[in-house]
Amino acid sequence: MANETVFRRYEKNPIIGPEFVPGANSIFNSAVMPYGDRYVGVFRIDTQAYQSELHLGWSDDGLDWEIEPERLRIPWDDPEMAADDGLGYDPRLQKIDDTYYVSWCAEYHGPTIGIAETRDFKSFRRICNAVPPYNRNAVLFPRKVDGKFAMLHRPSDRGHTPFGDTFYATSPDLVYWGRHRFVMGPRGGWQSTKVGPGPAPIEMDNCWLLIYHGVRTTCNGFVYYAGGALLDLEKPWEVLYRTRRYLLAPTELYETMGDVPNVVFPVAALIDEKKNEMTLYYGCADTCIGVAYADMDELLDFIKKNSF
Numbered sequence: 001m002a003n004e005t006v007f008r009r010y011e012k013n014p015i016i017g018p019e020f021v022p023g024a025n026s027i028f029n030s031a032v033m034p035y036g037d038r039y040v041g042v043f044r045i046d047t048q049a050y051q052s053e054l055h056l057g058w059s060d061d062g063l064d065w066e067i068e069p070e071r072l073r074i075p076w077d078d079p080e081m082a083a084d085d086g087l088g089y090d091p092r093l094q095k096i097d098d099t100y101y102v103s104w105c106a107e108y109h110g111p112t113i114g115i116a117e118t119r120d121f122k123s124f125r126r127i128c129n130a131v132p133p134y135n136r137n138a139v140l141f142p143r144k145v146d147g148k149f150a151m152l153h154r155p156s157d158r159g160h161t162p163f164g165d166t167f168y169a170t171s172p173d174l175v176y177w178g179r180h181r182f183v184m185g186p187r188g189g190w191q192s193t194k195v196g197p198g199p200a201p202i203e204m205d206n207c208w209l210l211i212y213h214g215v216r217t218t219c220n221g222f223v224y225y226a227g228g229a230l231l232d233l234e235k236p237w238e239v240l241y242r243t244r245r246y247l248l249a250p251t252e253l254y255e256t257m258g259d260v261p262n263v264v265f266p267v268a269a270l271i272d273e274k275k276n277e278m279t280l281y282y283g284c285a286d287t288c289i290g291v292a293y294a295d296m297d298e299l300l301d302f303i304k305k306n307s308f
């Protein structure tokens with residue numbers, strides 16, 4: 001049995017693998033959230049032709065999923081900009097007021113961040129590419145901060161970048177983004193190569209809770225971990241606490257063996273207020289999806305006590 005920290009893995013992990021969709025090579029790094037009395041997800045599927053696609057999925061309990069076999073189409077009224085038609089990877093989901101937003105790594109002369117909106121998960125509208133290439137990773141805040149939409153993002157390059165810092169940006173309309181502020185960069189140990197946002201920030205009583213990914217470089221390549229940080233509520237670029245110890249590491253077979261070995265990549269986090277518990281969805285070895293749970297009091301206490 002792997003050494004557990006704050007998070008305890010679901011005993012039936014992984015919950016989703018490539019067998020869920022015909023023609024899939026792998027399903028991983030996918031976003032889920034409540035929708036009505038069910039759960040909806042936007043899933044990253046790498047096909048057997050190694051094309052990265054977004055697919056919708058549905059669940060009654062957040063664990064047993066049905067994923068639509070046809071990829072999600074996200075139209076845009078600009079024919080040049082809409083050439084990818086929703087192709088891409090590593091989606092995130094966010095609800096702001098009565099609208100749901102998908103952010104993902106799209107392609108436009110290199111990796112960039114696409115943003116689309118929907119109210120019913122039947123029709124989607126592409127809003128923009130939020131930042132110029134190159135960028136692989138972005139999450140929206142669940143409400144406006146100081147009157148503006150807010151986002152965390154991680155600039156990149158064309159390849160599997162050996163660097164990565166996290167930045168904060170704002171927008172009046174989700175189209176024009178600016179005022180980019182540095183949030184945090186690599187530190188030692190398990191987060192010595194790059195760090196980037198995982199699930200969307202979660203608003204607490206007096207701060208934002210961020211689960212993020214950290215990467216270190218070994219002789220066998222990159223190793224991905226999950227960490228946690230608390231950000232200032234009014235100035236989210238200011239880090240109050242940040243874990244020196246990781247929250248979750250790749251130790252199980254389905255996390256250490258796959259298309260990209262030694263990866264836990266946190267993407268979605270749901271809070272059960274009655275249980276005072278977080279459910280974390282994470283990609284495993286770029287092949288399948290796992291779930292882990294944490295008591296919220298223990299999680300926050302761990303972040304504060306094991307901080308830089």
